[in-house]
Amino acid sequence: MIDARRGILYPARMPEFHRLPPPAEAAELVEWFWIPEWSIEPGRTSRQHVVAYPALNLVVEPRGVELVGASTVATHRDLVGRGWAVGALLKPASVAALVDDPSALRDDSTTFEAPDLLAAVTQAMETGDGLHRERAAQVFADWLVEQIGQVAPAAHQANEMARLLMADASITSAEDAAARLSMSLRTLQRLAHRHVGLPPSAMIRRRRLQEAAQRVREQPEIDLSTLAADLGYADHSHLTNDFRAVLGMAPSAYRSS
Structure with missing residues (x-):
């Protein structure tokens, strides 16, 4: 969910x-x-x-x-x-x-x-x-x-794709999602393009950033390096760069605000 x-x-x-x-x-x-x-x-x-x-x-x-x-x-x-x-x-x-x-x-x-x-x-x-x-x-x-009207099979697949990318923390790459859905990476990319307008990797990135912001907001004492590791980032700097690119500020600045 x-x-x-x-x-x-x-x-x-x-x-x-x-x-x-x-x-x-x-x-x-x-x-x-x-x-x-x-x-x-x-x-x-x-x-x-x-x-x-x-x-x-x-x-x-x-x-x-x-x-x-x-x-x-x-x-x-x-x-x-x-x-x-x-x-x-x-x-x-x-x-x-x-x-x-x-x-x-x-x-x-x-x-x-x-x-x-x-x-x-x-x-x-x-x-x-x-x-x-x-x-x-x-x-x-x-x-x-x-x-x-009636939902076509490809549209059902697109729904399942979005559910995996946005709700399943074990999915860390488009390749993971393609394997879980038993389809090629190219088919997954076409589904995302036709039904969302973003590549699968961007959807995974958004899930991680939303969760990062939520956890910073709800757990202000959380260590940012630990948070980065929990969310699958290579390190604290990777999380900070992603956070700044999308939210326009670093996690520490968001926590202060």
Whole structure:
């Protein structure tokens, strides 16, 4: 199981935030739905920093629907005023049905024309009756199931690939994953390109960095050399270089912040 706590760099700064599992009929399409709701005082901004999962997100907000590609560096968003969003962290099985080339969206996003999805999610969120989030996730899931239809065998393989790369600490290389899935390295690379838009090695790297950030955050006394060894890095410097390249700071600086 992918750890839903990973990825958010400063949890204490988050507005009201919920993660909901998909209903059974959408379990092969969505890892989870994420729903922030915020009300920021006039004149203030709440900056949210994330080292995102190597996956695409389909995001509904009152202003429209956006398909957000996999990122290679930490990102942030500034929240102002009042608002909400309903996002689906898409499993690879969803991606091929929604976009021809997910690698073209790497570190980018595009408007996604889905007026019926926008209307259904907006109606659910604006009821404000305490069950609005569950209702929004359900109509979102229903829309995805209708759009994508039956999941093809290759898409099932892509889901299993992502599960191994992002949740199995014993997988330390693309070759490990290919062997576990009984496929060639080239086939694995094609799956990742078509269904995620990143190479398998980048997905493994993201898992290790997310876990590193989480452990630094939750165990501030942890020795960084020990952490590097636990996560399969050659040494402390290798971890620091990876951390700085993606998060823009060294682990020690993140711990201080």
